[in-house]
Amino acid sequence: GYIARKMNLKSSFGAFLDPVADKLMVAATLVLLCTRPLDVGLFAQAPWLLPIPAIAIIGREITMSAVREWAASQDSKLLEAVAVNNLGKWKTATQMTALAILLATRDS
Numbered sequence: 001g002y003i004a005r006k007m008n009l010k011s012s013f014g015a016f017l018d019p020v021a022d023k024l025m026v027a028a029t030l031v032l033l034c035t036r037p038l039d040v041g042l043f044a045q046a047p048w049l050l051p052i053p054a055i056a057i058i059g060r061e062i063t064m065s066a067v068r069e070w071a072a073s074q075d076s077k078l079l080e081a082v083a084v085n086n087l088g089k090w091k092t093a094t095q096m097t098a099l100a101i102l103l104a105t106r107d108s
Contacts, residue, residue: 019084022092023061029099030054033106057095 001018004010034051043049068084 019065022096023065026061026092026095026099027058029103030058033099033102038106 001014001021004014004018031054034054038044038047038050
């Protein structure tokens with residue numbers, strides 16, 4: 001999405017696919033992290049510390065997508081209220097960075 005915007009190669013399909021791809025990457029990474037329990041520190045004593053936040057994050061992503069889709073079908077004022085802004089872009093970047101660090105440190 002970033003490269004397409006910089007090169008002015010925007011399309012309606014790309015605008016739809018960009019956030020979907022982000023959500024799929026996050027969900028897949030969270031599922032991968034939860035497939036094998038961590039045997040270190042607090043995670044060994046409380047194995048739910050990874051799956052519960054993962055469920056909450058995936059649930060939030062699905063809910064926000066559904067709310068945006070619903071708002072798009074209602075009226076433009078409502079759609080503006082739930083539109084993606086820079087805070088959401090920072091959230092996604094931070095989330096993906098944190099997940100990359102978790103994946104990298106998990107199997108080192």
